[in-house]
Amino acid sequence: MNILSVTAEIFPLVKTGGLADVAGSLPKALMAHGIHTRSLVPGYPSVMRALTGASPVAQYDRLFGERATLVAGQTGGLDLLVLDAPGFFDRQGGPYADDHGNDYPDNWKRFAAFSFVAAQIAEHGVADWRPDIIHVHDWHPALSLVYLKFSSRVEIPRVLTVHNLAFQGQFPAHRFTELGLPDEAYSVEGLEYYGDLGYLKGGLQAADAITVVSPTYAREIMSPTFGMGLEGVMNARHDDVIGIVNGIDMEVWNPCSDPYIENHFSTRAPLRRLANRQKLLDRFGLSDTAGPVFAAVNRLTWQKGMDLLAGVVDEIVKGGGKLIVHGQGDAAIEDAFMEAARRFPHSVSVEIGYDEPLAHQIHAGADAMLVPSRFEPCGLTQLYALRYGCVPIVARTGGLSETIIDANEAALHAQVATGIQFSPVDANELRLALRRAFRLFKRRRVWERLRRQGMRTDCSWHRSAAQYAELYGRVLTPDIRLAG
Numbered sequence: 001m002n003i004l005s006v007t008a009e010i011f012p013l014v015k016t017g018g019l020a021d022v023a024g025s026l027p028k029a030l031m032a033h034g035i036h037t038r039s040l041v042p043g044y045p046s047v048m049r050a051l052t053g054a055s056p057v058a059q060y061d062r063l064f065g066e067r068a069t070l071v072a073g074q075t076g077g078l079d080l081l082v083l084d085a086p087g088f089f090d091r092q093g094g095p096y097a098d099d100h101g102n103d104y105p106d107n108w109k110r111f112a113a114f115s116f117v118a119a120q121i122a123e124h125g126v127a128d129w130r131p132d133i134i135h136v137h138d139w140h141p142a143l144s145l146v147y148l149k150f151s152s153r154v155e156i157p158r159v160l161t162v163h164n165l166a167f168q169g170q171f172p173a174h175r176f177t178e179l180g181l182p183d184e185a186y187s188v189e190g191l192e193y194y195g196d197l198g199y200l201k202g203g204l205q206a207a208d209a210i211t212v213v214s215p216t217y218a219r220e221i222m223s224p225t226f227g228m229g230l231e232g233v234m235n236a237r238h239d240d241v242i243g244i245v246n247g248i249d250m251e252v253w254n255p256c257s258d259p260y261i262e263n264h265f266s267t268r269a270p271l272r273r274l275a276n277r278q279k280l281l282d283r284f285g286l287s288d289t290a291g292p293v294f295a296a297v298n299r300l301t302w303q304k305g306m307d308l309l310a311g312v313v314d315e316i317v318k319g320g321g322k323l324i325v326h327g328q329g330d331a332a333i334e335d336a337f338m339e340a341a342r343r344f345p346h347s348v349s350v351e352i353g354y355d356e357p358l359a360h361q362i363h364a365g366a367d368a369m370l371v372p373s374r375f376e377p378c379g380l381t382q383l384y385a386l387r388y389g390c391v392p393i394v395a396r397t398g399g400l401s402e403t404i405i406d407a408n409e410a411a412l413h414a415q416v417a418t419g420i421q422f423s424p425v426d427a428n429e430l431r432l433a434l435r436r437a438f439r440l441f442k443r444r445r446v447w448e449r450l451r452r453q454g455m456r457t458d459c460s461w462h463r464s465a466a467q468y469a470e471l472y473g474r475v476l477t478p479d480i481r482l483a484g
């Protein structure tokens with residue numbers, strides 16, 4: 001079976017968050033099911049640099065006004081189709097915004113062009129290759145499903161995965177005439193979204209199957225609290241929505257062989273982890289401590305509950321713990337953490353930025369990883385933390401609630417606990433969760449068991465890739481409904 005996977009990010013070539021990790025690791029996991037994935041990605045500079053043995057397979061003289069070449073190539077086990085359109089993708093800043101964080105004003109056009117090419121490949125194939133299914137990720141390529149629904153005579157099954165409903169690709173309605181779609185595509189059944197254009201909304205309406213990245217999130221987004229304005233569409237498509245929890249790349253995140261960490265460790269050799277802990281404290285200018293070293297590696301945003309964490313730093317300091325924060329995001333939250341680091345220089349250390357090796361080192365050295373998200377479709381940070389023996393302390397929401405087993409007395413007694421959950425997601429409950437962590441940390445054997453149990457958890461793609469394979473089988477047999 002051939003899958004055309006369409007994604008704006010793919011690890012290790014271009015990444016701003018979890019989407020890249022999933023788009024980069026799922027194709028490898030699907031190979032075990034006899035599924036061959038080709039991933040279409042935009043030709044950002046980092047992607048073009050990494051391509052080896054690339055060859056042009058299609059040419060566009062005026063793709064939404066720009067010259068573009070579709071290039072086929074391989075890198076790091078990924079089979080890629082790259083849309084080399086310098087006018088759209090060869091830019092200094094990030095994939096979606098400039099260096100100052102301002103969205104590119106032509107994002108509507110960049111991702112319409114990208115989506116148009118995806119639809120062309122789905123419809124006609126490329127060179128001698130034809131996909132059986134098109135599977136698009138998030139809003140950026142979602143318009144391709146709209147092109148296929150309204151402008152194509154080819155019936156190819158269309159799958160859409162939503163990694164985060166908060167990002168929707170909403171643009172002014174007057175752009176519609178430039179998209180080259182028939183008039184009926186600007187409708188409730190298509191792109192129309194509160195008087196604007198909704199790329200994700202259009203994709204949700206045009207998909208044969210919709211996946212989100214955990215069953216809990218699949219339930220949550222049916223309500224206004226989590227639906228972000230799309231709860232009506234999600235309810236209408238309820239029977240075609242399925243939640244599949246993310247797996248992680250067990251090679252990239254492997255404490256026994258990780259090139260970014262100095263002291264490799266495992267459940268059999270846990271003491272070597274202590275050397276990473278010491279190195280981490282040194283790196284962040286913090287003195288050694290008998291108390292727990294808490295960490296947060298995340299986007300510093302409201303979604304991730306990082307403002308809540310910034311508000312309870314005193315609880316960590318008071319208890320004799322340390323806090324290491326690495327991330328970037330909202331200026332006010334960055335400032336709040338920097339201020340906390342100034343107030344408590346011996347206990348709190350912050351590095352604003354985005355650094356992949358450092359993320360590995362923090363997971364490999366800290367005692368506990370804080371993930372107080374207000375909503376979290378799945379979350380990967382807590383899975384990396386499990387694998388690296390860093391006990392996750394998570395909000396009970398979305399995928400966090402499904403991937404971590406709370407250390408209540410029953411779960412501890414049954415030796416199945418892997419972390420700490422708290423709910424509702426507010427500062428008070430986060431404080432209480434920290435106090436529980438301090439108490440558990442003092443029970444050394446209990447904490448060690450918690451850590452070991454986490455490291456033994458299967459976070460691989462094993463089960464979830466099988467679910468995707470089954471889903472692909474179902475959409476190829478259209479009479480079988482997903483919910484059945």
Ligand SMILES: Nc1ncnc2c1ncn2[C@@H]1O[C@H](COP(=O)(O)OP(=O)(O)O[C@H]2O[C@H](CO)[C@@H](O)[C@H](O)[C@H]2O)[C@@H](O)[C@H]1O
Nearest residue numbers: 017018019163298327353354355359376377378379380381
């Ligand atoms: N400063 C920094 N330096 C280095 N690395 C950093 C970093 N800040 C974050 N990261 C990395 O970025 C990734 C974040 O992935 P998550 O899945 O936790 O959240 P994200 O909101 O990006 O993803 C969305 O999509 C994913 C994938 O489906 C869902 O799991 C999630 O719930 C949803 O919000 C992790 O690999 C993390 O290590």
